[in-house]
Amino acid sequence: MYLNQKELAELKQLIHKKQRQIEDSLVEMKKSSKPVNLDGSFGRLSRMDALQQQQMALNNQLHLEKELKQLKASQNRIDQGVYGYCLQCEEPIGFKRLCVKPEVLLCFACSKAQEVP
Numbered sequence: 001m002y003l004n005q006k007e008l009a010e011l012k013q014l015i016h017k018k019q020r021q022i023e024d025s026l027v028e029m030k031k032s033s034k035p036v037n038l039d040g041s042f043g044r045l046s047r048m049d050a051l052q053q054q055q056m057a058l059n060n061q062l063h064l065e066k067e068l069k070q071l072k073a074s075q076n077r078i079d080q081g082v083y084g085y086c087l088q089c090e091e092p093i094g095f096k097r098l099c100v101k102p103e104v105l106l107c108f109a110c111s112k113a114q115e116v117p
């Protein structure tokens with residue numbers, strides 16, 4: 001493990017904090033997302049706008065759920081003592097990169113390679 005105890009503790013805290021934030025926003029989102037009533041009157045908001053907004057909220061929710069899964073995976077990796085190493089090439093990801101995105105599971109080079117051009 002290339003991370004020292006202090007760095008690891010810091011990242012653990014970051015993961016916890018981020019996880020709580022995401023869980024909170026998901027609860028809020030589910031509370032406020034109501035199905036679009038297509039027969040109802042939208043006032044100034046057109047039916048298309050309402051559907052578009054619903055789609056955006058859904059995308060946002062899916063994105064957060066994915067992030068939450070990654071955060072949980074990161075926690076498992078901490079428990080297993082393999083956190084901070086790239087899933088693909090097994091190189092250390094680097095403390096600074098982990099501080100910015102503690103849920104990241106790939107190193108910079110591998111995540112770049114995965115991006116669709």
Ligand SMILES: [Zn+2]
Binds near residue numbers: 090091106109110
């Ligand atoms: Zn890698």
